[in-house]
Amino acid sequence: MTEPVYDLIIRGGRVATTTDVFEADVAISGETIAAVGKGLPPAKREIDARGKLVLPGGVDSHAHIEQLSAAGIMNADTFESATVSAAFGGTTTVIPFAAQHVGMKLPQVVEDYHALAKKGAVIDYAFHMIIADATKETVEEHIPALVKQGHASIKIFMTYDRLKVDDEPLLDILLAARQSGAMLCAHAENHGIIAWMVKRLLARGYTMPKYHAVSHARVSEAEAFTRLIGMAALIDQPIMIFHVSTAEGAKVIRDARGQGLKVFAETCPQYLFLTAGDLDKPGAEGAKWMCSPPPRTHSDQEALWQALSLGDLQTISSDHAPYRYDETGKLRAGPNPNFKQVANGLPGLELRLPLLFDAMVSKGRLGLEKFVELTATAPAKIYNLHPRKGSIAVGADADIAIWDPNREVTIADEMMHDLTGYTPFAGRKLRGWPVSVLSRGRVIIEGNKCLASAGSGKFLARSGGEAA
Amino acid sequence: MTEPVYDLIIRGGRVATTTDVFEADVAISGETIAAVGKGLPPAKREIDARGKLVLPGGVDSHAHIEQLSAAGIMNADTFESATVSAAFGGTTTVIPFAAQHVGMKLPQVVEDYHALAKKGAVIDYAFHMIIADATKETVEEHIPALVKQGHASIKIFMTYDRLKVDDEPLLDILLAARQSGAMLCAHAENHGIIAWMVKRLLARGYTMPKYHAVSHARVSEAEAFTRLIGMAALIDQPIMIFHVSTAEGAKVIRDARGQGLKVFAETCPQYLFLTAGDLDKPGAEGAKWMCSPPPRTHSDQEALWQALSLGDLQTISSDHAPYRYDETGKLRAGPNPNFKQVANGLPGLELRLPLLFDAMVSKGRLGLEKFVELTATAPAKIYNLHPRKGSIAVGADADIAIWDPNREVTIADEMMHDLTGYTPFAGRKLRGWPVSVLSRGRVIIEGNKCLASAGSGKFLARSGGEAA
Amino acid sequence: MTEPVYDLIIRGGRVATTTDVFEADVAISGETIAAVGKGLPPAKREIDARGKLVLPGGVDSHAHIEQLSAAGIMNADTFESATVSAAFGGTTTVIPFAAQHVGMKLPQVVEDYHALAKKGAVIDYAFHMIIADATKETVEEHIPALVKQGHASIKIFMTYDRLKVDDEPLLDILLAARQSGAMLCAHAENHGIIAWMVKRLLARGYTMPKYHAVSHARVSEAEAFTRLIGMAALIDQPIMIFHVSTAEGAKVIRDARGQGLKVFAETCPQYLFLTAGDLDKPGAEGAKWMCSPPPRTHSDQEALWQALSLGDLQTISSDHAPYRYDETGKLRAGPNPNFKQVANGLPGLELRLPLLFDAMVSKGRLGLEKFVELTATAPAKIYNLHPRKGSIAVGADADIAIWDPNREVTIADEMMHDLTGYTPFAGRKLRGWPVSVLSRGRVIIEGNKCLASAGSGKFLARSGGEAA
Amino acid sequence: MTEPVYDLIIRGGRVATTTDVFEADVAISGETIAAVGKGLPPAKREIDARGKLVLPGGVDSHAHIEQLSAAGIMNADTFESATVSAAFGGTTTVIPFAAQHVGMKLPQVVEDYHALAKKGAVIDYAFHMIIADATKETVEEHIPALVKQGHASIKIFMTYDRLKVDDEPLLDILLAARQSGAMLCAHAENHGIIAWMVKRLLARGYTMPKYHAVSHARVSEAEAFTRLIGMAALIDQPIMIFHVSTAEGAKVIRDARGQGLKVFAETCPQYLFLTAGDLDKPGAEGAKWMCSPPPRTHSDQEALWQALSLGDLQTISSDHAPYRYDETGKLRAGPNPNFKQVANGLPGLELRLPLLFDAMVSKGRLGLEKFVELTATAPAKIYNLHPRKGSIAVGADADIAIWDPNREVTIADEMMHDLTGYTPFAGRKLRGWPVSVLSRGRVIIEGNKCLASAGSGKFLARSGGEAA
Ligand SMILES: [Zn+2]
Ligand SMILES: [Zn+2]
Ligand SMILES: [Zn+2]
Ligand SMILES: [Zn+2]
Ligand SMILES: [Zn+2]
Ligand SMILES: [Zn+2]
Ligand SMILES: [Zn+2]
Ligand SMILES: [Zn+2]
Incomplete structure (x- = not known):
């Protein structure tokens, strides 16, 4: 033999x-x-x-693992549980976050998440560094040093009370990314619009989970995309727009790319397979379907599929953000929370690929090669994990x-x-x-x-x- | 006989x-x-x-008269001097501002400006109420009451340190305008972008007046227009965008109007007849040509003329904002100020019509009927001074x-x-x-x-x- | 006294x-x-x-009076009957056609229509000269001479078997218009598409009047507009696009105007008040509602109203084209004609203004001033009848x-x-x-x-x- | 061992x-x-x-080999010489044409080209069937039968005197393609505009080769694209637009794709590396650079590169169309032909890949993977030669x-x-x-x-x- x-x-x-x-x-x-x-x-x-x-193996480039939210809630997974679930779903690389909160030193944050991952992860990983506090030290010293250490992507939030980065510090971060050669990823929604909607809805007693979807008025997405793109163009910095949920948002991206701007974008299974109607459940149960931005309409789903087909969106990630439906998670404020008290996020690492395989390969939408591209190859390339991964x-x-x-x-x-x-x-x-x-x-x-x-x-x- | x-x-x-x-x-x-x-x-x-x-007679729907700036500078004119100069220039109606600063009660502000105007004005006038402090009382009580008294327009600033209204209070003001039936006028520029540019320019020693034009990056205009239009659309509130200066800004407006949104817009002679190059003078002299937004390029001038021709912009006002070229005005910070220390604004009440007559009638651009429309009839109609005026x-x-x-x-x-x-x-x-x-x-x-x-x-x- | x-x-x-x-x-x-x-x-x-x-008094800038169709049918009205009906409807100026057919000399055509009008007209009139035969003599001699005699507008058809002007001769006519200073009006629909649809519909037995609307596929309008505008831009010649019926057509016009092109356009009451559904009547009766282009949908009506509001369309004419519902007109091919055998056209001179007054003034859409503009002042200006008329x-x-x-x-x-x-x-x-x-x-x-x-x-x- | x-x-x-x-x-x-x-x-x-x-190996999906032009000129290559040159340039698959002229039976045409290719070709090949004569038999019998035999693409010309297919027969061909499952490729330029330009240029003595570029007015490309796309959309038939040369043309394609239409497009090295200026040579020499559409400007080159980068254009072919610079080819009408007498076309099979490799790989524009995609994989996929080829x-x-x-x-x-x-x-x-x-x-x-x-x-x- x-x-x-x-x-x-x-x-x-x-x-x-x-x-x-x-x-x-x-x-x-x-x-x-x-x-x-x-x-x-x-x-x-x-x-x-x-x-x-x-x-x-799938590359999931957007997942929140063992991450403390700005509201102080630890999400439901450890690196072990999260990466095991990812692996069961066919995913072999994940990019979670090293999440700075205000007052934290970024190198320490990164070190802390390194330790957690090292202990638990069963698949390979990288980190996006979330910047919530754009101090001079963060921007001028920490970001360049950490990018050199292999953390070549930054994430910022344009909304969320304790995370959001206003336009002026955002420009500092964009410039730091430009000078370090890092990608800038963004949760781009207009904070003021959402805050105003929330305030008014709650004041009138519209507190059920389904009003979460109402509070994220559609325009809050396209507006923030336009603003972010404008600032990135000023700095000539490539950006990745996370979790596109609306047709208008997808159109803003297509137009920007058509002008030659370096704009990348992702969507997630929740925007392709759920709608705002899924939040409309009795009692607090709709909380299980709450994520930000919220799922929208069937017509948005179609627009997102088309944007994927045209290459306007390049990747599909999970935005895994797990909160249990109990007092440790979704119901932390009690069994009848108003929608603003409910942690935003859905589990997704495990089912991202099976959901998309079913739709794209078994049902034939866009096909097998595009399935591979959107879920593995493209994220690996965009985040420079290729040719090792993807x-x-x-x-x-x-x-x-x-x-x-x-x-x-x-x-x-x-x-x-x-x-x-x-x-x-x-x-x-x-x-x-x-x-x-x-x-x-x-x-x-x-x-x-x-x-x-x-x-x-x-x-x-x-x-x-x-x-x- | x-x-x-x-x-x-x-x-x-x-x-x-x-x-x-x-x-x-x-x-x-x-x-x-x-x-x-x-x-x-x-x-x-x-x-x-x-x-x-x-x-x-001309209707000048945007002029700052006897107005205290947020920086505490009183501008050069009284109601008497300003309206006399307007009259010499063929203008017979003017809409200056009753300018609230933070902490001021709006009814008192309006009363104060009423007193000044009553004493000095030689032509008829109305007021736009500037809201800088959107308190609950201002928004829910004062605005409705004052609109009923005949002050049917509100102005807000999206930039300027002590005047700017953020997105969330701006929605409150838009809603108050909607419910009262008032027009909402806006100085729409992105504050963060300008502040960031200023910070960086000054830090590098680019202090001459011409850098004022650089600091107002073009995108700061189109971005703010898009954001304002998005919020106004959410509220279904008509808006008037003041002093459009860029081709991109004009395009944002055309697109919004094409979607059926209630968007009105003006430009001013400084954007039709000056360019950023006019600020490039020796020493501090360029300060005389400093206004916000700054004049742009010849190609922007062409784009604005076309937007006027197409009806995308409906009026031409002066944005009269007079500061003497001495220590009471432009040079308050001394004979060698950096551009950020210079009060923004140009005199314009007197020459608005002669400049436009020369261009439109004598030189033939757009013609006499359009001259009458842009400078008198359209502002009278938009601000509901017609059929008395215009x-x-x-x-x-x-x-x-x-x-x-x-x-x-x-x-x-x-x-x-x-x-x-x-x-x-x-x-x-x-x-x-x-x-x-x-x-x-x-x-x-x-x-x-x-x-x-x-x-x-x-x-x-x-x-x-x-x-x- | x-x-x-x-x-x-x-x-x-x-x-x-x-x-x-x-x-x-x-x-x-x-x-x-x-x-x-x-x-x-x-x-x-x-x-x-x-x-x-x-x-x-109304100015109706598009009406077929005492005109022989290319198919050899004389329409139902004389200049007397047509202008009397116009007058009863509040219209005091009309611009019918002097319609050349292939082989006819244009000066003779104009003379003939002059004679008819002189005998019958009870209100004032001008002529558009229809060019169906762009001979060298027509283009180089007759058009310049007749424009000088006060016939400052030309009409061409891009469809209809014996009338249509192909792209190459159309460029000759556009150039003749440019050099003479005449307006070029067009019935712009893609001939090949319509002919192909007709051929296939009839071959399959779809012969009822309602299939007329099907045969004029929507794209045949926007396509022809784009082609015509492209050619007119090449020659720098202003054009008037007749009877816009679709939202897509209106959009093509808005885009062209936004690029600074000299494009004018009209619509007619039939496109604002009727839909393709009106052709769906028992037997041949739908023939009474047949015109070209056909009425479309409610959503097109809305798009046309908005285009009127924005100034993308400037006038509303009747396109009066009267054929009796008997063997002299609509039923010339017998009581059960296929839709291709039915003369296209509706009477409209008398009701154009009452229909629009009811909608615009009594019901308030766009208002009285705009009613005056669209039905009288604008057509008078565009066709140079102002300041005498309009x-x-x-x-x-x-x-x-x-x-x-x-x-x-x-x-x-x-x-x-x-x-x-x-x-x-x-x-x-x-x-x-x-x-x-x-x-x-x-x-x-x-x-x-x-x-x-x-x-x-x-x-x-x-x-x-x-x-x- | x-x-x-x-x-x-x-x-x-x-x-x-x-x-x-x-x-x-x-x-x-x-x-x-x-x-x-x-x-x-x-x-x-x-x-x-x-x-x-x-x-x-490269896949060249657009090449004229041993093809008789409508003007009766045989081009310079045999299948042997053409495919040998292709092979030397790294190309291993070619799709030339089986070119019907008016009056020819399509099956005979295909058989003839089969014979020529079988005798000479040194690399593998398929055929596009050029339809110049859309008889009922061609459309209803020959096309379906030949597509079934493996000729799954059709080409039509919208210009050229003896080849052009008008809108009505083009719809017949589109429908035949739709029903047979064949791709429809098009040389899309507006015939009337070009013919009119030629007529006027020659009449005024503008006869040199450089006027060829003038005669193909830019609008003739975008117009024909719009028309073709409109008709294809009506039939829901995928199309491949050959040799895009202008920025406006590329924009029409991007817009159509953004609307979800099945539009594919190619460009060629001559539009990426040459300009109209290359035709401006002494005497008749410019004839060597004459092709249709003509090379345009540097700014069009940039627009085409961007369209390739965005996926708006998917392939780069040679459009090999070889005519010797002697009395058998370019100078058939003598040593001083007017530009209309000169055969259009350039050799390109051999240098397509080296030119693109130099630009894309050696100089780094778009990179090696995109080089492979545009020159081999994408054409193989679009024309269904993959997975065997590409x-x-x-x-x-x-x-x-x-x-x-x-x-x-x-x-x-x-x-x-x-x-x-x-x-x-x-x-x-x-x-x-x-x-x-x-x-x-x-x-x-x-x-x-x-x-x-x-x-x-x-x-x-x-x-x-x-x-x-
Ligand atoms: Zn997010
Ligand atoms: Zn997330
Ligand atoms: Zn201002
Ligand atoms: Zn002002
Ligand atoms: Zn017509
Ligand atoms: Zn007509
Ligand atoms: Zn070709
Ligand atoms: Zn070719």
Whole structure:
């Protein structure tokens, strides 16, 4: 019998990149992909992937993990629980946040999140640095130093009481990003409009969760996009606009790109599969569907799909932001909170890919190559994780999800591996499921077992990517 | 001899409205126009207007008179000096401001300006109420009450340190305007962008007046327009955008109007006849040409003319804001101020019409009817001064300027009747000049004499106009 | 008793121009307006207009009168019947066509229509010259000569089998218009698209009148507008786009005007008050509502109203094109024609103003001044009939319609004064009606009597107007 | 020694797809790629590609080969000479035309071109069927039958005297394409405008080649695009707009795509690297740079690069249309032809890739992955040649070009392998050159030798691709 040449081979699956889909074996040596081909020589271990799809592991470039909110609520997941759930969903790289609050020193913040991730993560990770306090020291010393250490992206909020960055400090941050070669990501909504809507709604007794969607008036999104884009253009700084939710917002982005501006944008499954109507549930239950910006309308969903198709939006992330539906999370203010007292956010790391696979591959919208692009390759490229991550290519990390395209799963809360305790997508029947997942050549998910140990994920230092 | 039928007749001139230009006598009884026709019966007094143009007196809907700036500087004019200069320039109605500063009660503010105007004004006037402090009392009690008293327009600033109104209180003001039926006028520039530019320019020693123009980055205008329009649309409140200076700003307005939004806009002679290059003078002299927003480029001038032609902009006002070029005004911070220390503003009440007549009528750009529309009829209609003001029509106030279309005047500082001491248009040679001016049937200007006594102007109570 | 000063006075009505509405007497000497004022001295004849509106007579700038169609059908009206019906509807000036067919010499065509009009017209008129045969002689000799004789507008068709002018000869005509200073008016629809739709519809048995609306696919309008505008821009020639019917068409025009192009446009009552649904009647009856382009949807109606409001469209004409609902007209091919065999066109001279008055004044959409502008002043200016026509101004022709704003009329076929025998607006109840009409100082309509004799209307020679 | 596993291996080069660039061996078995990986087992033959780039062979989707023009001129190349030159330039697939002229039966036309290609081609090929005569038989019988035989694309001309298809037959062709699942490609320029310009230019003696560029007025492109897109939208038929040359044209396409329309577009090197100024040469020499549409301005070049970057244009083809600069080609009408007498077209098969490699890879504009996409992968996908052609993927045809990225070549006429005798790019110094080229596993180019025999290229039957 022949000597094994490779450490591992995935045999006979259909491999997909954003360009090509073909039948081939994928051979792995150590942590990386060694070869892709027909009839490759034997390996120490072989996985039979006949009838399966062999896809790059997902890259989720927007997730809140073990993060303290500005309101002082710790979200439901640890790095371990969050990354395990991500892995079960076919995702092998995640970019959570190192979140500064006012008064905190950014290097310490980054160090703290490093420690948490190092302890818990089962998949590889990088960080976006959230800047809430644009002190001179932060902007002129800390950002350049930390970008050099591989934290090549910054996130800012244009809304939220204790997080928002006003226009003047935002320009300081944009300039720091420009000079350091970092991407600037933004939660862009107009703070004043939302605050004014909230004030008036609550004053009139409109307190149920569904009024959260009302309070984020549509114009608050497009307005903030326009303002942010204008400022970024002044500085000539590339930006990534997070979680686009409205048709108007998507149009602002298309127009800006058409003028040659360096504007990137993402949306999330909640904006493609939910609507504001989902918040309209009895009592406080709608809180489970509350996120910011809120889901909108069916017509916005269509506009977002088209924007994805045209390349106006380039990625789909989860914006995983898990809060339990109990007194530790959504109901912290009691069983009958007004919508302003409810923590915003949904769990999403685990179902992002199955939801999109079902829609894009099984139901055929945009197709398999575009699924790979939007969920893995494009985020890897934009955030400069490529060529290590995001594609099945010789020399790349062997981060691979093997999908059974025919497996049908009806989603239930108890099926989920994160600590949120519910999913807003419970009850949906999805076709296509990741059955085995590899991270750097290690099989970390096999059926319903997670084989990875906490802390086995590694930090990914990044330089500037599309922003450089 | 026949008994005089009318009090006064202007014989044989060419009368113009926005619709028609024709030769006719204009007969006045008391304060109003009684008839317009050929061969009208005799009057007690007759003015020979053969070879002259008989036009409605100008309506200047944006002028700062005897107003204390937020920085505590009183501008150079009194109501008397300002309205005398306006009258010499063919303007017979003016809308200055009753300017609240933080902490002031609006009714008292209005009363104070009433007293000043009553004492000094030689032409009729109304007030825009500047709101700098949107307290609950101001918004819920004072605005509705004062609008009912005839002050049917509000002005806010989106920039200037002690005046600017942030998005959230601005929505309160927009709603108060909506509910009261008042127009909302705005100085719309992005405060953060300008502040950031100023900070950086000064830090690097770019202190000369010409850097004022640099500090108001072009995007600060279009951005603020978009934001204001978005908020106004949310409230369904008509707005008037003051002093449009850029092509991009004009485009934002055209697009908004094309969507059916109730957006009105003005520009001023300084944006049609000056450029940023005019601020580039030795020493501090450029301060004489400093206003906000600053003059821009020749290409912006062209864009503004086209926007006027298309109806995207509806009026041309002076934005008269007079500061002497000495230690009481522009040089209050000394003979070598940095640009941030210089009061912004230019005198303009007197030359607004001659400059525009020269360009539009003598040189032919857009023509006489459009001159009448932009400078008199449209502002009268938008601010609900029509049918009393703004046109030559039976029953209207006999506010009339008789122009010699052939008189050529070379502008000089000492020719001006306001107290600024200089004009940014000195040295220009203009063709066409108002030789006699009537206010409510009284001849107030005759050649170079002002015949009106201080305080003879009257307050014009207005209900909501286009805003109602 | 005092000697009469004027020939005629209309006493105490409310006079309206596009600028002003005021109570005044209107005095007439000979054929023109001598004075407008309060308490004017007596006249030989006086009309009591108290409680009435005194408006400029309508100018209908698009009407087919006594015109032979390319298919050889003479339309239902003579100049007498058409102009009598126009006068009953408050219209005092009309611009029908001198319609060349292939092979005809244009000077002869113009002479022939001159003769017809001279014999029959009871109101004043001018001609648009329809060019169907752009021979070298037509373009280089006849057009310049006839424009000099006062025929300062040309019309072309981009569709209709024997009338359409292809792109290459159209450029010749545009250049001839440019060099002569004539306006170029166009029926702009894509011929190939319509022909293709017709061919396919008929082949499949879709022959009822309602399929006429289907055959004129929406895109055939916007496409032809874009093409025409592109060619006119190449030649720098002003154009008037006739009978805009779709929102997309209106948008093309707005965009072109925003680029500074000299594009004017009209719509007609049928596009503001009818929809394609009106053609859906049993048997052939829908033929009564057939015109080209066809009425569209309610949403198009809204778009057209907004385009009128914004000034994107400047005039509303009737496109009067009368064919009897019998074998001489609509049913020339028999009682069950296919839609292609039915002559296109509706009567409209008489009801254009009452329909619009009801909508704009009585129901308040856009208002009285805009009614005057769209139906009288603007067409008079665009076609260079102003200052003689289109406004109530001293020196202008005394073409005046006195309206009873409270008179309610329910429209019936037998009420009409043209020879069509039906009106597509039968059954509508309108508020506001012209009760007396004057042409050049003569009372031509008094209640339900026409006092004018055939041939009393005069030809109006025009130079280039907005096109010059 | 180990037994060879593969037929051929390209060792150690940098492989590029539109997604990934990585170092790897590429192994070939028979005609297809068997594996891509590091340290692959040995092959019968090995090519050392260290320091080289291993790219998919180019797909040139628009080339005129051995084609008789409507004017009766046979172009300069045979299938052999054309495909040899293509191969030397790194192109391994070409889509020339089977060109119907009026009166010809389409099946015979296709058969004739089949015969020519079969005899001469050294690389693989497919055909676009040019329809000049949309008879009922052509549209209803021949097109469906031939599409089923694998000719899944149709080309039409909207200009050129004997080729142009008017709007009505164009709709028949669009519908035939829709029903057959074929792509519709178009040379879209407004015929009337160009014809009119030509007529006037020649009449005034403007006969030199440079006036060719003047005659194709810019608007003739955008207008035809708009018209074609409108008609295609009516039929819901995907279209490919050939050779976009103007910024306005690119904008029309971007807008259409933004509306969700199925519009694809290409440009060519001549529009990215030449300008109208290149036609301005003494005597008739400018004829060498004459093509239709003509090259435009530097600013159009920038607009086209941006449109490629944004995905508004998806492919870059050569539009190879070779005419010798002698009496058989450009000078057929003699040594001093007027521009209308000169055959339009440039040779381009050989230099398309080197020109683009130099600009995109060596000079860095858009980069290597985008080079691969625009020149190989995207055309393969759009025309349904993928996955056989257009990418380096397991199972794909081994059509590979090995590039030396450092080789510098100064272009000279005599270097070219086609029969045109000149190249419009002579004198340019390019960096990066294809040194070996494989077609289906055969080495066809090695240095400056062509190893392929005439007729070794194969026909590629295609079904509908993006159009289906
Ligand atoms: Zn967010
Ligand atoms: Zn988030
Ligand atoms: Zn201001
Ligand atoms: Zn001001
Ligand atoms: Zn028509
Ligand atoms: Zn007509
Ligand atoms: Zn072509
Ligand atoms: Zn071609």
